[in-house]
Amino acid sequence: MTILATCSAAAADRYAGPPMATRAEVIARHGVAATSHPLATQIAIDVLKSGGNAIDAAIAANAALGLMEPTGCGVGGDLFAIVWHAESGKLYGLNASGAAPLGLTLEHLRSQNLKQVPDFGPLPITVPGCVDGWAELHRRFGKKPLAELLKPTIAYAREGFPVSELIAHYWKVGGDKLREYPGFAETFLPDGRAPGKGDLFRNPALADTLQQIATGGRDAFYRGPIAERIDAFCAANGCFLRKADLAAHESEWVEPASVNYRGYEVWQLPPNTQGFATLQMLQILSGIDVKSLGFNSSAHLHCMIEAKKLVYEDRARFYADPRRNAVSRETLLSAEYAAERRKLIDPMKAATSFPAGQIRVAPVPGANVTSQPGAAPPADALRKADLRLREGDTIYLTVADEQRNIVSLIQSNYRGFGSGLCPTGLGFCLQDRGALFSLDADHANAFGPGKRPFHTIIPGFVTRDGKPWLSFGVMGGDMQPQGHVQVLCNLIDFGMNVQEAGDAPRWYHTGSSEPTGESMSDGGTVSLESGVAPSVREELARRGHKIVAKPGIFGGYQAILYDSTRDVYIAASESRKDGQASGY
Numbered sequence: 001m002t003i004l005a006t007c008s009a010a011a012a013d014r015y016a017g018p019p020m021a022t023r024a025e026v027i028a029r030h031g032v033a034a035t036s037h038p039l040a041t042q043i044a045i046d047v048l049k050s051g052g053n054a055i056d057a058a059i060a061a062n063a064a065l066g067l068m069e070p071t072g073c074g075v076g077g078d079l080f081a082i083v084w085h086a087e088s089g090k091l092y093g094l095n096a097s098g099a100a101p102l103g104l105t106l107e108h109l110r111s112q113n114l115k116q117v118p119d120f121g122p123l124p125i126t127v128p129g130c131v132d133g134w135a136e137l138h139r140r141f142g143k144k145p146l147a148e149l150l151k152p153t154i155a156y157a158r159e160g161f162p163v164s165e166l167i168a169h170y171w172k173v174g175g176d177k178l179r180e181y182p183g184f185a186e187t188f189l190p191d192g193r194a195p196g197k198g199d200l201f202r203n204p205a206l207a208d209t210l211q212q213i214a215t216g217g218r219d220a221f222y223r224g225p226i227a228e229r230i231d232a233f234c235a236a237n238g239c240f241l242r243k244a245d246l247a248a249h250e251s252e253w254v255e256p257a258s259v260n261y262r263g264y265e266v267w268q269l270p271p272n273t274q275g276f277a278t279l280q281m282l283q284i285l286s287g288i289d290v291k292s293l294g295f296n297s298s299a300h301l302h303c304m305i306e307a308k309k310l311v312y313e314d315r316a317r318f319y320a321d322p323r324r325n326a327v328s329r330e331t332l333l334s335a336e337y338a339a340e341r342r343k344l345i346d347p348m349k350a351a352t353s354f355p356a357g358q359i360r361v362a363p364v365p366g367a368n369v370t371s372q373p374g375a376a377p378p379a380d381a382l383r384k385a386d387l388r389l390r391e392g393d394t395i396y397l398t399v400a401d402e403q404r405n406i407v408s409l410i411q412s413n414y415r416g417f418g419s420g421l422c423p424t425g426l427g428f429c430l431q432d433r434g435a436l437f438s439l440d441a442d443h444a445n446a447f448g449p450g451k452r453p454f455h456t457i458i459p460g461f462v463t464r465d466g467k468p469w470l471s472f473g474v475m476g477g478d479m480q481p482q483g484h485v486q487v488l489c490n491l492i493d494f495g496m497n498v499q500e501a502g503d504a505p506r507w508y509h510t511g512s513s514e515p516t517g518e519s520m521s522d523g524g525t526v527s528l529e530s531g532v533a534p535s536v537r538e539e540l541a542r543r544g545h546k547i548v549a550k551p552g553i554f555g556g557y558q559a560i561l562y563d564s565t566r567d568v569y570i571a572a573s574e575s576r577k578d579g580q581a582s583g584y
Helices: 038-049 054-068 106-111 130-141 146-159 165-178 184-188 204-216 218-222 225-236 243-248 275-285 298-318 335-342 380-388 479-492 498-503 534-542
Strands: 026-028 032-035 078-085 090-096 252-254 257-261 264-268 325-327 361-363 394-400 406-412 460-464 467-475 507-510 525-528 556-563 568-573 580-583
Touching: 026 032, 026 580, 032 038, 032 054, 032 556, 032 568, 038 054, 038 146, 038 394, 038 580, 054 078, 054 130, 054 146, 054 204, 054 394, 054 406, 078 130, 078 460, 078 467, 090 130, 130 146, 130 218, 130 406, 146 204, 165 184, 204 218, 204 225, 218 225, 218 243, 225 243, 257 275, 264 275, 264 479, 275 298, 275 335, 275 479, 298 335, 298 479, 298 507, 298 525, 298 534, 394 467, 394 556, 394 568, 406 460, 406 467, 467 479, 479 498, 479 507, 479 556, 498 556, 498 568, 525 534
Parallel strands: none
Antiparallel strands: 026 568, 032 394, 032 580, 078 090, 078 406, 090 252, 257 264, 264 460, 325 361, 394 406, 460 467, 467 556, 507 525, 556 568, 568 580
8 A cells, every 4th residue: 555645636626725635624612632543533522522621532542542553552652741731821741751671781781792772572671651641641630530531442442443544554564573472463463464454353451451440540550460460471571671660660740842933832842752853953944934945845845854964963862861861951952052053054965964063961960871972973773763663653642622721642652563572461562662772881862771761752732922822743753853843834934724734745854774773974865755846856866865765654643723813723634644633
């Protein structure tokens, strides 16, 4: 199947509305939801209609996606969220990512003669943060009982649901790779094969797991019977994750950071996520008249790609668990630093390499980690992320309610299903996020027991004049900051509506041509969706960009825009995924 988003004849010939929108926006007054699966969207709307708030609906939808889109998320993975709380008029950030096992060391990994942490198997497994993320969101903002929010997914898990088209594709890809790992085939390959489009899939083991969480709360997962089963499974299968690691896990409420882009405050979560890459790119672009370049012209794409290259050199060196290494967000996100970096862009020539920014990174006292990341080469692990996150690896959802609470939530196993190891009788796969650690002891993102790895998944949010304006996300590994910036420029610079901004043809730059982790010595490669004109491709090539075809790598998008003047929501879900936006 082809997973390219194109401007179809039907879209181009729309009687009303923009030619690049695959469908009309969803406009509603009381509440809206946009997720990557229609059934999950309907669950969210049902929760809103029955008196739940946006936080309740987001938890319920995420639980459903863990069942219906296990190729991208599940209770074995991590979660990040940004919440606009209407009553307080504030944004809240939640980092619900898990750490590396305490019993696994960098020395042990290096003794295995590894060049990088493996993609799959026991070594990349980190503590699953999702369930505690639900618990924290619910504790602080939830309204309905957690058991009620998990009830629809428990029913679907027992009765079965029909698998949708794109998820069926990723399921087969993941199943072919992971079928030999302990517990995987028993959990996800009924009758020895991946379910196809329209096939009913049941997961009674996951239903039992969710029922235990509904009854016993997060402690059932991190301290109770689920933790005990994870511990026993890991001990029997060479994994280092133990019940003590689960019991020690805590989500962290963090302060979102922002930059002002042409009057809009764009918000992201701080490292260990890569959200700051979005903000850094926007700071560089704020000094360029993007609108005057013309949408998807060669000049427009060139300056965007070069800004991305600059920022990702910083990303490769400085983004890591801030509990171990502290990088100055004031410097990274400052207009002055962006102006320095912007000077390095040649408007007519693609760079083959950029120097790292001169930013001091200080070890946190007592963290037992020392590093000088400014002097280190780009991390192998971060370079790997440029190419291998292409298997439906993440879900993003956003929900807004009648009280004007809005949630931007992203959740992932990493690498599709995750590690491939599925604890016996629990119905889910353990994540492999530890594959993004570096094995360079001097790097900020070096592996460490109890340390969170660098994370690719990022929820986005935008405010204007102190009011919520946009809750959005673009799924897909290191495409995410690139996609965030493209969507925002489409909305702010080019005046597109929220549906068109996601459907518009995208570009994607990656820093190396091999997943082994070489530095950007040759300028990397650029992939363009089919809606980009051939003349633009030719001009980019003349400027030195290496254009390659890589279908299916451009991410997936959901968004809710709040029109405060009319007091209505406008929602979108793009055509690259199986998703749906709905409201009432």
